[in-house]
Amino acid sequence: xxxxxxxxxxxxxxxxxxxxxxxxxxxxxxxxxxxxxxxxxxxxxxxxxxxxxxxxxxxxxxxxxxxxxxxxxxxxxxxxxxxxxxxxxxxxxxxxxxxxxxxxxxxxxxxxxxxxxxxxxxxxxxxxxxxxxxxxxxxxxxxxxxxxxxxxxxxxxxxxxxxxxxxxxxxxxxxxxxxxxxxxxxxxxxxxxxxxxxxxxxxxxxxxxxxxxxxxxxxxxxxxxxxxxxxxxxxxxxxxxxxxxxxxxxxxxxxxxxxxxxxxxxxxxxxxxxxxxxxxxxxxxxxxxxxxxxxxxxxxxxxxxxxxxxxxxxxxxxxxxxxxxxxxxxxxxxxxxxxxxxxxxxxxxxxxxxxxxxxxxxxxxxxxxxxxxxxxx
Numbered sequence: 001x002x003x004x005x006x007x008x009x010x011x012x013x014x015x016x017x018x019x020x021x022x023x024x025x026x027x028x029x030x031x032x033x034x035x036x037x038x039x040x041x042x043x044x045x046x047x048x049x050x051x052x053x054x055x056x057x058x059x060x061x062x063x064x065x066x067x068x069x070x071x072x073x074x075x076x077x078x079x080x081x082x083x084x085x086x087x088x089x090x091x092x093x094x095x096x097x098x099x100x101x102x103x104x105x106x107x108x109x110x111x112x113x114x115x116x117x118x119x120x121x122x123x124x125x126x127x128x129x130x131x132x133x134x135x136x137x138x139x140x141x142x143x144x145x146x147x148x149x150x151x152x153x154x155x156x157x158x159x160x161x162x163x164x165x166x167x168x169x170x171x172x173x174x175x176x177x178x179x180x181x182x183x184x185x186x187x188x189x190x191x192x193x194x195x196x197x198x199x200x201x202x203x204x205x206x207x208x209x210x211x212x213x214x215x216x217x218x219x220x221x222x223x224x225x226x227x228x229x230x231x232x233x234x235x236x237x238x239x240x241x242x243x244x245x246x247x248x249x250x251x252x253x254x255x256x257x258x259x260x261x262x263x264x265x266x267x268x269x270x271x272x273x274x275x276x277x278x279x280x281x282x283x284x285x286x287x288x289x290x291x292x293x294x295x296x297x298x299x300x301x302x303x304x305x306x307x308x309x310x311x312x313x314x315x316x317x318x319x320x321x322x323x324x325x326x327x328x329x330x331x332x333x334x335x336x337x338x339x340x341x342x343x344x345x346x347x348x349x350x351x352x353x354x355x356x357x358x359x360x361x362x363x364x365x366x367x368x369x370x371x372x373x374x375x376x377x
Contacts (some may be wrong), residue, residue: 048377050318051119051325053077055283056110059360060336068362070113072331076375079119081282081327082110082168085177088126088135090143093156100138111167121325122170123177123216123248123282124161126197131181133189148192154199161204165211172324173213174248174282175201180217180237184227194240212324216248216282217241220256222274223267238274246324247275248282252352253310254291254300261309268317280324285355286310288333288365295347302354304366311367315374328357328371335360 054073058065073080086106092099114120128135128142134153136142145153161175176197183190201213217237225233241247249271258264271279287302311328318326333356341349357367 046319046377048319048374050323051077051079052328052371052375053079053081053118053121053325054328054331055081055083056113057083057330057334058337059330059332059334059356061340062336065336069331072358074115074118076331076371077118078375079121079171079325079327081121081123082113082170083123083125083177083283084110084164085123085125087138087140088157088160090134090137090156091139093159094143094152102138107164107167114168119171120168121172121174121280121282121327122164122168123174124164125178126157126176127179127182130185131178132185148189149195149199154196157196158200158203161200162207165204165208170211172246172280173204173208173211174216175204175213176215177282178218178250179215180221183233183236184221184225187228212245214241214244214246214248214280214282216250219249219251219267219271223270224256234274241274242276244277246278246280247271248280249284250282251284252286252329252355254287254302255351257300259301259306261313264310264313265317268313272317272321278324279321281314281318281326283327283329284314285329285352287354288356288359288367289354291351291354293347293350307355307357308366308370311370315370330356332356332358332362333360 054077056066056069056073058069084106086103089099089103091097125135127133134142134145134148143153143156161173165173179193179197182193197215204211204213222234222237225237227233251267253259253264253267258267286307287300288304288307289302291300291302292298314326317323330352333354335353338346338349338353357365357371359365
């Protein structure tokens with residue numbers, strides 16, 4: 001059990017970061033419009049042009065759940081995502097001391113899962129939970145710096161990324177996760193961040209010249225920015241994404257109240273109009289049942305049919321626009337894992353709990369059939 005806890009001790013970071021970055025414009029009780037499924041169904045008569053997979057997020061804090069998750073990923077995807085959302089051992093990288101055991105154990109666990117024949121995309125979080133500064137060290141402290149692009153920070157993060165890439169050997173690299181959050185929450189650091197990551201990317205490119213590299217952005221903030229002047233945000237994020245090898249997109253449409261097929265398609269149309277590089281969905285998902293959280297005074301309607309419709313719309317766009325890959329965040333509802341969250345994180349953790357394509361008991365939802373139909377092509 002210790003190794004499982006060490007491997008997934010970063011889970012609350014994922015939950016907090018996503019919630020804090022998104023404006024929940026989704027408390028309406030209105031029912032989404034009915035959309036005939038045949039209008040959005042991915043044409044399975046065509047050969048699929050995009051890769052499909054899931055993250056390694058487990059549904060319970062047990063070795064059995066991890067093993068079952070791994071088996072599902074290998075059987076139902078031709079790519080999977082390792083999402084490193086844990087602390088960064090800044091002190092060890094800066095001072096050339098031993099790496100924390102919690103860190104090396106986590107990496108070793110993920111390395112052991114690496115399966116030949118299944119491609120992998122690696123996402124690494126540079127930013128903290130609030131997306132306004134660097135991820136802290138394992139002692140909870142952030143490194144000292146005058147500017148984000150200080151040479152000590154550049155050198156340490158380069159060591160961190162190089163180590164993870166060398167250990168995991170990914171086919172794609174998301175070198176920093178949801179970076180547009182920094183533009184929103186600490187805009188004074190944005191220029192320094194771009195210098196930092198540009199320096200690190202250039203070094204990794206020299207060492208791994210054929211490895212496609214991107215930084216993920218949230219389609220929520222890009223499509224409907226709620227800070228600064230909207231057009232300035234759209235221009236900045238769009239121009240920046242177009243400097244990357246590919247656009248790595250994070251998208252949970254229900255978190256912006258996008259439930260109708262037409263609303264979701266408008267977000268896709270916006271993305272295609274503003275991005276010129278190949279597109280990959282680094283993480284996505286949608287509710288399969290109503291979500292109600294009293295602590296947030298939050299109600300978001302959801303159904304299995306609506307989840308299927310979003311998935312089919314996603315597949316249709318991926319096929320038409322030749323996306324690189326789609327990563328569905330969680331393959332199975334994670335109620336048993338959620339039960340182990342600290343009480344102060346349970347409301348946050350509940351938001352994504354029903355976005356799997358299997359329910360908490362492992363029973364297939366409607367979306368599973370859609371996934372299998374597309375994956376078979």
